[in-house]
Amino acid sequence: MAVQKLDQLDKKILRMIAEDARVPFLEVARACNVSGAAIHQRVQKLTSQGILKGSQFVIDPEKIGYETCAYIGLNLKNPEDFDKVVEALQKIPEVTECHYTTGNFDMFIKIYAMNNHHLLTIIHDKLQPLGLASSETLISFHSAFNRQLPVVDSPLMED
Numbered sequence: 001m002a003v004q005k006l007d008q009l010d011k012k013i014l015r016m017i018a019e020d021a022r023v024p025f026l027e028v029a030r031a032c033n034v035s036g037a038a039i040h041q042r043v044q045k046l047t048s049q050g051i052l053k054g055s056q057f058v059i060d061p062e063k064i065g066y067e068t069c070a071y072i073g074l075n076l077k078n079p080e081d082f083d084k085v086v087e088a089l090q091k092i093p094e095v096t097e098c099h100y101t102t103g104n105f106d107m108f109i110k111i112y113a114m115n116n117h118h119l120l121t122i123i124h125d126k127l128q129p130l131g132l133a134s135s136e137t138l139i140s141f142h143s144a145f146n147r148q149l150p151v152v153d154s155p156l157m158e159d
Contacts (some may be wrong), residue, residue: 016149021055066112068119069140074107075133085130092126
């Protein structure tokens with residue numbers, strides 16, 4: 001995938017909206033010394049290029065009853081079933097991420113459960129039937145931090 005060329009205005013916009021997705025475009029425009037319409041057009045361009053992938057409210061899983069976060073490495077009996085397994089994983093609402101990986105696992109998923117018993121039920125009733133050769137579960141006690149990547153000045157990103 002090619003690195004998109006970003007100018008200084010694009011980078012400033014990205015920095016501001018990554019810090020606060022609800023910042024008004026007019027406030028961004030004032031900080032960037034351009035019109036609100038120019039900010040709107042730039043955000044549309046960044047979205048159409050796939051650099052921005054929308055905005056959303058982030059729900060704290062613990063506050064709605066999901067007390068257990070786990071990362072599970074999965075090995076498939078039949079690696080050719082990869083796409084079928086990913087499609088099935090997308091139908092399990094507790095699975096929030098799925099990554100193709102190198103190393104000891106075919107894929108790695110992030111999952112939230114109400115408690116350890118719920119996690120066991122998900123693994124037994126929803127994951128095992130997918131045709132797993134093996135799996136390894138790591139339970140997260142607490143997320144120390146979670147952040148966006150910084151928008152840096154890089155020769156690859158310059159116009």
